[in-house]
Amino acid sequence: MKLRAGLQAKFLAMMAVACLVVTVLIAMLLGRQERMQTEVVGISREAMRDTMAESLRRHGEGEVAQLAGSLTNPLYYFDLDAIGELGRAAMNNPGVRYVLVYDSDGNIVHDGSEEIPSYGKRMDDAMAAQVVRAQRLHAQWTETTLDVSAPIKIGQQRLGGVRVGYDLKAMRAYQDGALDKLRKRLDELGRRQLLWVGVLSLGLLALGGLMLWLIQRWLVNPIRQLADAAQAIENGQFDSAPAGGQGNDEVGDLMRAFGRMSQSLARHDRDIRRMAYTDALTGLANRLAFREALDQRLLHLRNGGGQLALLFADIDDFKRVNDTLGHDAGDEVLLQFAQRIQQTVARIGGEHALLARFGGDEFVILVEGEDDRDGEARGIASHLAEVLVGELGQPIVVHDRQVFLGTSVGVTLYPEDASGATGLMKNGDIAMYQAKVAGKNCYRFYSRAMDQAVERRVHLEHELRGAWDRGELSLVYQPVYRLADGAMVGAEALLRWKHPEQGLIAPSVFIDVAEQSGLIETLGPQVLRAACEDAMAWQKARPDAEPLFVSVNVSPRQLRSGDLPKTVADCLHDTGLAPHYLHLELTETAVIGDEIHASNLLARLRASGVKVWLDDFGTGFSGLSHLRRVPVDGVKIDRSFIADVLRDPDDLALTTAIIAMAHSLGITVVAEGVEKEGQYAVLRERGCDLAQGYWLGHPVNAQEFRALLIS
Numbered sequence: 001m002k003l004r005a006g007l008q009a010k011f012l013a014m015m016a017v018a019c020l021v022v023t024v025l026i027a028m029l030l031g032r033q034e035r036m037q038t039e040v041v042g043i044s045r046e047a048m049r050d051t052m053a054e055s056l057r058r059h060g061e062g063e064v065a066q067l068a069g070s071l072t073n074p075l076y077y078f079d080l081d082a083i084g085e086l087g088r089a090a091m092n093n094p095g096v097r098y099v100l101v102y103d104s105d106g107n108i109v110h111d112g113s114e115e116i117p118s119y120g121k122r123m124d125d126a127m128a129a130q131v132v133r134a135q136r137l138h139a140q141w142t143e144t145t146l147d148v149s150a151p152i153k154i155g156q157q158r159l160g161g162v163r164v165g166y167d168l169k170a171m172r173a174y175q176d177g178a179l180d181k182l183r184k185r186l187d188e189l190g191r192r193q194l195l196w197v198g199v200l201s202l203g204l205l206a207l208g209g210l211m212l213w214l215i216q217r218w219l220v221n222p223i224r225q226l227a228d229a230a231q232a233i234e235n236g237q238f239d240s241a242p243a244g245g246q247g248n249d250e251v252g253d254l255m256r257a258f259g260r261m262s263q264s265l266a267r268h269d270r271d272i273r274r275m276a277y278t279d280a281l282t283g284l285a286n287r288l289a290f291r292e293a294l295d296q297r298l299l300h301l302r303n304g305g306g307q308l309a310l311l312f313a314d315i316d317d318f319k320r321v322n323d324t325l326g327h328d329a330g331d332e333v334l335l336q337f338a339q340r341i342q343q344t345v346a347r348i349g350g351e352h353a354l355l356a357r358f359g360g361d362e363f364v365i366l367v368e369g370e371d372d373r374d375g376e377a378r379g380i381a382s383h384l385a386e387v388l389v390g391e392l393g394q395p396i397v398v399h400d401r402q403v404f405l406g407t408s409v410g411v412t413l414y415p416e417d418a419s420g421a422t423g424l425m426k427n428g429d430i431a432m433y434q435a436k437v438a439g440k441n442c443y444r445f446y447s448r449a450m451d452q453a454v455e456r457r458v459h460l461e462h463e464l465r466g467a468w469d470r471g472e473l474s475l476v477y478q479p480v481y482r483l484a485d486g487a488m489v490g491a492e493a494l495l496r497w498k499h500p501e502q503g504l505i506a507p508s509v510f511i512d513v514a515e516q517s518g519l520i521e522t523l524g525p526q527v528l529r530a531a532c533e534d535a536m537a538w539q540k541a542r543p544d545a546e547p548l549f550v551s552v553n554v555s556p557r558q559l560r561s562g563d564l565p566k567t568v569a570d571c572l573h574d575t576g577l578a579p580h581y582l583h584l585e586l587t588e589t590a591v592i593g594d595e596i597h598a599s600n601l602l603a604r605l606r607a608s609g610v611k612v613w614l615d616d617f618g619t620g621f622s623g624l625s626h627l628r629r630v631p632v633d634g635v636k637i638d639r640s641f642i643a644d645v646l647r648d649p650d651d652l653a654l655t656t657a658i659i660a661m662a663h664s665l666g667i668t669v670v671a672e673g674v675e676k677e678g679q680y681a682v683l684r685e686r687g688c689d690l691a692q693g694y695w696l697g698h699p700v701n702a703q704e705f706r707a708l709l710i711s
Contacts (some may be wrong), residue, residue, distance in 0.1 A: 406441025639673025
């Protein structure tokens with residue numbers, strides 16, 4: 001039978017390897033068997049030696065104890081005949097080499113012989129020292145002798161002692177004979193084991209031959225048929241089925257299953273393609289489908305000319321929806337956004353526009369311009385981005401609640417900005433990020449200067465990390481005055497960064513970097529703690545004066561985290577500042593995004609005694625009616641209204657209305673940006689409570705502010 005490198009050949013190779021392995025195992029088994037026999041004999045020798053030695057020691061101690069008792073009177077009366085008779089009787093015992101009777105000084109009295117040649121000699125062998133000092137039975141060993149000694153006493157008086165030496169040769173001879181028998185028995189067992197191993201190996205070879213024949217008949221031929229059918233299915237012929245398949249065994253079932261599998265493969269192929277190229281939530285194209293379509297469009301444009309634009313749209317503050325309303329609400333928001341974008345793109349983007357969801361809250365739109373109209377792609381993208389910002393800025397109703405979100409859109413153009421898909425997608429992402437930096441809910445076109453801006457921002461973020469610990473960040477304080485009597489009642493804490501190389505960096509720059517990168521969650525508590533410590537220092541500097549409050553700005557990110565009440569409580573507890581001397585300032589835009597969450601958080605802060613102020617009031621709320629739903633103690637009128645209060649009647653009227661409305665709700669009004677005496681006078685006339693600004697006092701560091709207090 002001609003063999004190929006199939007199952008038969010592989011099985012023969014496996015059998016050859018198995019035989020080789022069995023041969024090696026048998027050789028290893030024989031070697032291991034020899035080592036085991038040696039180990040068994042060694043262990044048996046040690047066990048027998050220990051057992052026989054212990055038995056001999058006990059036997060010797062018994063004889064010597066008995067002999068010592070018999071020698072008491074003869075040694076006391078120094079009866080050498082009686083001592084000799086007892087010694088000779090002991091010498092006749094099997095295995096006894098010597099018997100020595102000695103006095104209390106270790107001199108030999110009798111050695112069991114007739115002539116007593118050693119009489120009167122002092123025992124000076126290696127074991128004598130232990131024998132003379134022994135007060136009880138004592139056994140010592142040498143290679144050939146067991147020496148057992150016992151003292152001979154009358155009462156507490158020691159007369160001397162007796163030593164008996166037992167020969168160990170007979171014991172070792174008996175031990176060697178027993179071990180020889182054991183080794184012969186082990187050799188016989190090893191030969192039997194080897195015989196059974198050989199029989200088993202022959203049985204395995206015979207079984208291998210039988211299995212080879214059965215594999216050829218039952219598996220090899222059917223599998224060849226299945227392989228031919230699988231090759232046909234691989235080539236796309238899903239209706240192919242193997243020949244035969246009429247058997248009632250598992251192979252027959254497998255062959256019949258191939259026919260059903262071809263139909264299932266065709267159906268799953270369609271499903272997999274749809275899943276691979278479609279976003280599961282929105283039904284839009286996904287990143288993979290969009291990238292393939294973009295590559296095809298670019299290839300077509302390179303050959304025939306033309307232009308296109310990519311728009312990257314990212315929902316602003318979408319994480320807040322998931323954190324406050326749950327992921328089900330977040331999915332609903334994404335669906336509504338996708339529908340709005342889809343409708344807008346269908347209306348404005350043109351017939352070749354393509355919309356995809358890249359994952360999370362990011363959508364990408366591709367629009368094309370006509371070949372003969374230069375700049376059309378830019379115009380379409382600009383119009384589409386502007387409409388998207390407006391449409392997606394409208395409130396969304398989710399779970400009977402209105403959610404206000406915006407969209408930041410970045411636009412990049414081909415071929416102006418990049419010639420490849422990777423470059424275009426990178427540029428679009430950069431432009432979208434710059435739209436977020438610009439204040440969100442707007443759109444920006446990519447420019448090469450943005451790459452440098454991104455690099456500068458990344459470098460600034462790196463430098464900002466650890467700036468507090470390096471002493472580069474510090475607090476300055478701007479005084480806050482009461483308009484009724486002109487008294488200083490507090491100060492606003494402002495963070496400043498003096499970079500060792502770049503000098504003073506504008507707060508609007510590094511605060512935004514800290515907010516976007518999440519560093520504000522570390523800097524915020526540090527600033528809060530430092531401000532509370534300085535406020536306590538002010539009170540100690542002027543104990544008899546009215547204590548000053550300190551106001552600290554809180555970022556939207558700190559408000560969203562939910563840890564603000566605990567952070568504030570820890571700072572107050574550690575510094576000892578009374579809660580009503582701490583004022584927290586939050587922007588309107590941070591509160592209006594989720595009024596319910598913000599209201600609950602602010603209510604907890606106010607319940608602890610901390611005052612809450614709304615900063616930049618008038619720039620974020622659509623109306624003063626929101627003040628009824630948000631628990632605050634004070635509002636700070638934005639400086640843009642104060643700047644024109646002397647020459648713009650509208651700003652004066654609005655400022656007057658804000659003061660009146662806030663007072664009707666029991667809310668304190670603070671004016672910021674007071675830079676002229678006339679502004680101060682108008683605000684005092686209109687009943688404004690507090691004011692701050694350059695006309696009243698510039699921000700100064702902690703040391704200068706403390707000097708101002710005690711001056």
